[in-house]
Amino acid sequence: MKKQHVSHAVIRRLPRYYRRLTNMRDAGIERVSSTKLAESLGLTASQIRQDLSCFGEFGQQGYGYNVEALRAEIATILGVDRGYNAIIMGAGRLGQALMYNFNFAAHGFNLLAAFEGDTEMVGTEITGIPVYHHSKLEEFAAEHPIHMAVLTVPQPVAVETADRLVALGVKGIWNFTHVKLVINDPTVQVEKIHFGDSLLALSYMMSEE
């Protein structure tokens, strides 16, 4: 179903569509026009139709979208239904904050384990997820396929940790460190989360008044 060359901008908008449609579904809304959906996202209806046209035909002319059906289609496009396994490398403050507050399952990821250095966390469970010493990573990976790893290790070990993950066949790294990773394997995707971009957008909005 997917076409080639879906732009970066479209890839960034899809999660927003998914999030909005999930909220609509949870609010009991069954049908939405592209105009209404666009308005709620600060986009134009033609933008949304154009974005979705990258992936096939959705909705009926003059009839709008079935919220649940469109949501399910976008879930499939985003890979939410693939059952990816995930681990967390680094159960420090940020790693723990994600374990306590972020719903991996709702985004299609099964969080299997966390790995830490020589800290008191090792051997415990956090929110039901076991924390192992990082030296056990390869042993663990031999028994459980790992598709994605959250990188919340300290800066100095970010690169060597990423290299270990790539060697184990991990296909996605969610990078929360400040280190820019250079991965030579083109099948490995790295997503860096930029808190700063969000704060600067807020700063802009505060300065606009």
Next chain:
Amino acid sequence: MKKQHVSHAVIRRLPRYYRRLTNMRDAGIERVSSTKLAESLGLTASQIRQDLSCFGEFGQQGYGYNVEALRAEIATILGVDRGYNAIIMGAGRLGQALMYNFNFAAHGFNLLAAFEGDTEMVGTEITGIPVYHHSKLEEFAAEHPIHMAVLTVPQPVAVETADRLVALGVKGIWNFTHVKLVINDPTVQVEKIHFGDSLLALSYMMSEE
């Protein structure tokens, strides 16, 4: 200098321009063509020229942009030079992770203090920032103007905390909770950080292979 009606999409791209130009400056690059800048961001040169045209004239035809000058202009547009004061409401795992790892000053914010509930953190300093009991918020605000607050409190107190901040005249809330804040004061800006959007973009890229 600012025009009205700068689109949401432009506001989201400006921080990326700023980040890229900062990297270029730090790498000693003095001049960049709009084509090169666009390529490095996965955009088109005309997109960048169009975005910047919202704010005035930049660069010289056929000569490109002066990296430092454009960076400084975008810094001004983003409000990085306004000297905003910030506080953190909630010095739990996530609040602490931000205090240890996020460079507020590099984004133009002076982090003055953190506020916490009844925990052992109160009365200590984290990375040199004092942690006060949240009951001291109003007293603190009477002595220090607070422009922005990071909201990393537990979910159940998110709304009441936001209400207190708005009553104190805070003009920006960086919301890390899952709670959707409804603020009636139109001069208050709320920016919610969506970790999930980032993870879903990664999921998409992993599924594209």
